[in-house]
Amino acid sequence: MRFISTLKTPVAAVAALLGLFALAPTAQAANPLEMNFWLSGPRYDGNLPPCEAALPSITHQFAEKEGNFWNSDLRITAYAKIRDVAFRPWQSDNIPRRFCAADALLNDGKTHPVYFSIIEDGGLAGFVDGVEFCVVGVDRNWAFNPVCKAAKP
Structure with missing residues (x-):
């Protein structure tokens, strides 16, 4: 009997706590006055x-x-075979990107493929278009490894 009497207090406390959670109102989305509706997110034009x-x-x-x-x-020193590979290859609500490829002639006389993308508002502080690129065989820090695959769509 003594065990049951010591068990009643914690069980009652847990039951009361669960009862409070059951009576709590359900979670609601913020009303329009609480949301930053004037900051609805970036608006990309895709140009x-x-x-x-x-x-x-x-x-x-x-x-x-x-x-x-x-x-x-x-x-x-020069570029050749400049071509457009893809434009906005993912969903239209992602940041617009134009993926391109070209052959780059380096001053050592060798030609290397270069893959690059132009990113809308991807430059300094989002004010200008940004450019990411990878020259195959000269990606020394392996940022776009393997063989510049991460620079492609």
Whole structure:
């Protein structure tokens, strides 16, 4: 009997606590006055420049990365076979991207494929279009490994 009397107090406390949860109102979504309805999220227009517009940025970023991080004089001197690979390959409500490919001629005389994407509002603080790129065979930090696959759609 003594066991039952000591058990009654914790059981009663748990039952009372569960009863309070059962009586609580269900969770509701915030009403419109509580939500930041004027900040409804980014509005993308999907107007991205053609692939050729990203080439000067790629040339500059490649030279800067090779010189500053890898102590290399390797530079991109020319591009060939510039082509559009995909535009917004995922759902239309994702950040608009234009995926492109080209062949880059480096100053060592070798030609390497380069895969890049132009990202709407993907630049500094979201004010300009951003560019991500990968030169096959020169992705030294393996950011887009294997063989620049992560730079493709």
